[in-house]
Amino acid sequence: MGVELVVATCLGGGLGYLGDRKLATLPWLTLLGVVLGTAAGIRNVLRIAAEMDRQREGGPRGPDRPGKG
Amino acid sequence: MENPLEHFELHRVAALHLFGLDVSINQGVLVMWLVVAGVVALFAHAAVRATMIPGAIQNVVEMSVEFIYNLAEDNIGPNGRRYVPFLITLFFFVLCSNLLGLVPGMFTVTSQLFVTATLAVTVYVISLVVGFYRHGIGFFKILLPSGTPWWLIPLMIPVEILSQLARPLSLAVRLFANMTAGHTVLAVLFGMTVTLPWWGGWIPFGVTVAINALELLIAFIQAYIFVMLSCVYFGDAENMAH
Numbered sequence A: 001m002g003v004e005l006v007v008a009t010c011l012g013g014g015l016g017y018l019g020d021r022k023l024a025t026l027p028w029l030t031l032l033g034v035v036l037g038t039a040a041g042i043r044n045v046l047r048i049a050a051e052m053d054r055q056r057e058g059g060p061r062g063p064d065r066p067g068k069g
Numbered sequence B: 001m002e003n004p005l006e007h008f009e010l011h012r013v014a015a016l017h018l019f020g021l022d023v024s025i026n027q028g029v030l031v032m033w034l035v036v037a038g039v040v041a042l043f044a045h046a047a048v049r050a051t052m053i054p055g056a057i058q059n060v061v062e063m064s065v066e067f068i069y070n071l072a073e074d075n076i077g078p079n080g081r082r083y084v085p086f087l088i089t090l091f092f093f094v095l096c097s098n099l100l101g102l103v104p105g106m107f108t109v110t111s112q113l114f115v116t117a118t119l120a121v122t123v124y125v126i127s128l129v130v131g132f133y134r135h136g137i138g139f140f141k142i143l144l145p146s147g148t149p150w151w152l153i154p155l156m157i158p159v160e161i162l163s164q165l166a167r168p169l170s171l172a173v174r175l176f177a178n179m180t181a182g183h184t185v186l187a188v189l190f191g192m193t194v195t196l197p198w199w200g201g202w203i204p205f206g207v208t209v210a211i212n213a214l215e216l217l218i219a220f221i222q223a224y225i226f227v228m229l230s231c232v233y234f235g236d237a238e239n240m241a242h
Helices: A002-023 A026-057 B027-048 B055-075 B078-102 B113-143 B150-195 B202-237
Strands: B012-014
Touching: A002 B150, A026 B150, A026 B202, B012 B027, B012 B113, B027 B055, B027 B078, B027 B150, B055 B078, B055 B202, B078 B113, B078 B150, B078 B202, B113 B150, B113 B202, B150 B202
Parallel strands: none
Antiparallel strands: none
16 A cells, blocks of 8 residues: 555645746745645555455444544 | 566557547557457356356356455445446456456556556546535535544645545556556566576576466456455445545
8 A cells, every 4th residue: 555655645746846836936835745645645544444444344334334533 | 688668668550540639559459459358258158158057257257246246335335236337347357457468478558557547537536426426515525524623624624635636546556556567577587588598597587487476466456456445435435434
């Protein structure tokens, strides 16, 4: 699942860089984007890990199942 | 030694222009047709001559259909069976592309980012359509996990938007990168085999055989992961996991 982290970080950084190019604020949006992208990547990894956990335990999937952060 | 990335290049087989667009047929398109024809033939063979006591091919097909069926039911919930035809198509297309690519001299269509991205974007768009159809405008709540403290909201929404956007991208890149990396390793090792003199060539050749076996495993695992993650995304859209 390492791809998840790389892709999200690159996506955040890339979008930040595009925004920087448009607004001429060069380092700032890129930095913000990388940080947010990393957070998004970690979130995706955690989500998939929780999903796999649930699958191994054979828990039900439905609207009323206990929520995970 | 020849360029180990050369076999990823697309070569035009037949030039074709339609409505001002270049839709020339390259060897990737030919292999995709071959994959589709092979999968259709496999299923037709299993379905047309279906017997009470399944033969070898019918057995394999029925087992994999059941496998995907369970995967969908586990991950998506009671509505999972509606996705089974799409998921089976996806699984067999990816799997057969991966396996066919392992035949020496064949082209691996899943090593093209365009192919994997098309599949991933299709999956993601379907999950969005299902989400908005099931939950209406309330589907935007997926961007705000329940139980977020109010002072985290300005931070969580951009993070969630990015994590949503990263989904189709990572789905596409995972399959593409795994296939490209594996086939590059194979090409490098095989290049060594050809380049070394007779007393040394057998070492990289042995490793090539071993890596090919590993790639066989990866072909199955990647097809499984692709379909499993598609199930997870569909499940999120169906049940609003947050």
